[in-house]
Amino acid sequence: MRISQLAIVGVGLLGGSIALAARRRGVAERIIGVDRRAEALGRAVADGMLDEASADLGAAAAAADLIVFCTPVDCIAEQVVEAARHCRSGTLLTDVGSTKAAIVRVVRGRLPDGVTFLGSHPLAGSEKHGPEHASAQLFEGRLVVVTPDADAPHDALSAIGAFWSALGATVRIMDAEEHDRALALTSHLPHLLSSALAGILPTELQSLTATGFRDATRLASGQPSLWSAIFHANRTHLLAALDLLEAQLRLFREALSHQDRRSIETLLQRGKTIRDDLAKS
Amino acid sequence: MRISQLAIVGVGLLGGSIALAARRRGVAERIIGVDRRAEALGRAVADGMLDEASADLGAAAAAADLIVFCTPVDCIAEQVVEAARHCRSGTLLTDVGSTKAAIVRVVRGRLPDGVTFLGSHPLAGSEKHGPEHASAQLFEGRLVVVTPDADAPHDALSAIGAFWSALGATVRIMDAEEHDRALALTSHLPHLLSSALAGILPTELQSLTATGFRDATRLASGQPSLWSAIFHANRTHLLAALDLLEAQLRLFREALSHQDRRSIETLLQRGKTIRDDLAKS
Numbered sequence: 001m002r003i004s005q006l007a008i009v010g011v012g013l014l015g016g017s018i019a020l021a022a023r024r025r026g027v028a029e030r031i032i033g034v035d036r037r038a039e040a041l042g043r044a045v046a047d048g049m050l051d052e053a054s055a056d057l058g059a060a061a062a063a064a065d066l067i068v069f070c071t072p073v074d075c076i077a078e079q080v081v082e083a084a085r086h087c088r089s090g091t092l093l094t095d096v097g098s099t100k101a102a103i104v105r106v107v108r109g110r111l112p113d114g115v116t117f118l119g120s121h122p123l124a125g126s127e128k129h130g131p132e133h134a135s136a137q138l139f140e141g142r143l144v145v146v147t148p149d150a151d152a153p154h155d156a157l158s159a160i161g162a163f164w165s166a167l168g169a170t171v172r173i174m175d176a177e178e179h180d181r182a183l184a185l186t187s188h189l190p191h192l193l194s195s196a197l198a199g200i201l202p203t204e205l206q207s208l209t210a211t212g213f214r215d216a217t218r219l220a221s222g223q224p225s226l227w228s229a230i231f232h233a234n235r236t237h238l239l240a241a242l243d244l245l246e247a248q249l250r251l252f253r254e255a256l257s258h259q260d261r262r263s264i265e266t267l268l269q270r271g272k273t274i275r276d277d278l279a280k281s
Numbered sequence: 282m283r284i285s286q287l288a289i290v291g292v293g294l295l296g297g298s299i300a301l302a303a304r305r306r307g308v309a310e311r312i313i314g315v316d317r318r319a320e321a322l323g324r325a326v327a328d329g330m331l332d333e334a335s336a337d338l339g340a341a342a343a344a345a346d347l348i349v350f351c352t353p354v355d356c357i358a359e360q361v362v363e364a365a366r367h368c369r370s371g372t373l374l375t376d377v378g379s380t381k382a383a384i385v386r387v388v389r390g391r392l393p394d395g396v397t398f399l400g401s402h403p404l405a406g407s408e409k410h411g412p413e414h415a416s417a418q419l420f421e422g423r424l425v426v427v428t429p430d431a432d433a434p435h436d437a438l439s440a441i442g443a444f445w446s447a448l449g450a451t452v453r454i455m456d457a458e459e460h461d462r463a464l465a466l467t468s469h470l471p472h473l474l475s476s477a478l479a480g481i482l483p484t485e486l487q488s489l490t491a492t493g494f495r496d497a498t499r500l501a502s503g504q505p506s507l508w509s510a511i512f513h514a515n516r517t518h519l520l521a522a523l524d525l526l527e528a529q530l531r532l533f534r535e536a537l538s539h540q541d542r543r544s545i546e547t548l549l550q551r552g553k554t555i556r557d558d559l560a561k562s
Binding site: 197 | 404405406407423426464466471473474476477478482487488491494495496497500501505506508512513516523525526527528533537538540542545550551552555558559560
C-alpha cells in the first residue's frame with residue numbers, strides 16, 4: 001500500500017509511532033503531523049519523523065488521502081467531523097481511540113459524501129507518552145481492531161486494513177459495541193485496578209514494595225486526562241466489568257473469612273491456569 | 282562473614298538463589314541442600330550450587346552453623362522446631378517466609394537453649410519456581426526484613442543481618458506483626474488482585490489482551506499452594522487490605538456512575554502520583 005499524503009492528528013506516542021512505522025516501511029510519500037503544539041514538533045520534522053508539522057487541521061485534511069486521529073477519545077469525533085468538511089471525496093479517516101462506540105455514534109451521518117471514517121484501535125501503547133517515546137516497531141505483531149458500521153464501503157475497509165497491516169499489525173473486524181465491552185475487561189478494568197491499588201499505598205510503605213507491586217501498578221502511570229476520558233466514554237461496560245471483578249473478590253473474601261484453604265487455592269489455581277494460558281498465546 | 286556449614290531447607294527458587302549467592306560471594310565453606318526430593322537435586326550438586334543434597338533434616342541440622350528454611354510458610358515453624366532438636370548450641374536458624382507473625386508465634390519458647398531462630402523475609406522472588414530459575418543476583422539491592430522477638434540475642438541478630446548483607450541485600454528490622462500488616466498491602470493484596478483479574482477473563486477475550494492486562498496479572502502465575510498458605514496465614518491483615526482496596530473501588534464506581542469526570546481524573550491522578558514516586562525510589 002502506498003499513500004501519497006498521510007496526516008496524523010495528535011503526534012504523541014501513538015501518532016509518532018505511526019509516523020515512524022509508515023516512514024520505515026515506505027507506506028506514505030509524505031507525512032504531515034497536525035498538532036496544536038505544532039512548534040513543539042520542530043524536532044520531529046528535523047529528525048525526519050514528519051515532513052511537516054502544522055496546526056491547521058483544515059489545510060492538512062484538504063491535502064490528505066488518509067487521516068489518522070491520535071487525540072484523546074473525547075476529542076476525536078468532533079475533529080473527524082471538522083476535518084471531513086475540508087476533505088476531497090475519497091479521503092479515508094480513522095483513529096486510534098481505546099473506545100469506539102461513542103465516537104462512531106457521533107460521527108455517523110455527519111460526513112460529506114465520499115468521505116469515510118472507520119474506527120480503529122491498535123492494542124499497543126505504553127504508560128509513557130509523547131513523540132520522544134514513539135517506536136517504529138510499536139505495531140509489529142500487535143492486534144488492531146477495526147470497527148466499521150454495517151454500511152461501511154468495502155474498499156474503505158480494505159484500505160484501512162491494508163494500512164495497519166503495512167505497519168506490521170494484525171487486523172480484526174469487530175462491532176464497536178462488542179469492542180468496547182471486551183476492552184472494558186481486558187484494558188480499562190486493569191487500568192482502574194492498577195490505579196486503585198497504587199492509590200491506597202501509604203508513603204511509609206513505599207520501601208516495602210517489590211517487583212510484584214510495581215508490575216501490578218505499572219498502568220497507573222498513564223495520563224489521567226486521557227484515561228478519565230476513556231473511562232467516561234466506556235463507563236457502562238467498565239462498571240459491568242467492575243461488577244464481575246468485585247464478585248470474584250467476594251469469593252476470595254469468603255474463603256479467607258471461613259479459613260477455607262481449599263477454596264483459596266482453587267481460586268488461585270483458576271487465575272494461574274488462565275494467566276499461564278495467556279503467556280503461551 | 283564466613284559460615285563453615287550452611288544448610289538450606291527447601292531448594293527452590295529462593296533456596297537455590299541463596300546457595301548461588303553464598304557460593305559466588307564466598308559466604309559459606311560448605312552448602313548442604315535439604316529437600317525431600319533430594320535425588321532431584323543431583324544436578325544442583327553436579328553444577329556446584331550445592332556441596333551435598335540430603336533428605337535428612339536432623340543430620341544436616343546437627344552439622345550446620347546456619348540453617349535457612351525456604352519451605353512453604355505453613356511448614357516452616359514445625360521444621361524449625363524439629364531441626365532445632367538436633368542443633369549444637371550456637372546454631373542460628375532463619376527463614377524466607379512471606380508472613381512472619383504466625384511462624385514466630387509457633388516457634389517461640391520451643392527451642393533448646395543456645396539455639397536461636399529469627400524470622401527473615403527477603404522482598405525478592407518471581408512468579409517462577411524451582412532451582413533452575415535461581416539467580417546469584419536475586420538479593421542484590423533488595424530489602425530483607427528481619428523480625429526478631431524483643432528478647433532475641435543481639436549477636437544472633439547481628440549475624441543474621443550480616444548474612445543477608447553478605448548476599449547483597451539491605452536489612453531492615455521490623456516487628457513481625459507490623460511486617461505482616463505492611464506486606465498484606467504491598468505484596469499479598471497485589472497477588473490476590475492479579476489472580477482475581479486473571480480469573481474473570483473469558484477464553485474468547487484472551488486475544489484482546491495486551492501488555493497492560495499481562496503486567497497486571499503476572500503475579501497470578503505464582504504457585505497456588507504456596508500462596509494459599511501465605512493468604513491463610515495472613516488472612517486478617519489481608520482482609521483489612523482488601524477493605525481498603527474495595528473502598529477505593531467504590532470511589533471509582535461512584536464517580537463513573539455519576540459521570541463525574543473530574544473525580545475520575547482526581548482518582549487516576551492520585552494513583553499516578555504515588556506510582557510515579559515509586560518509580561523514582
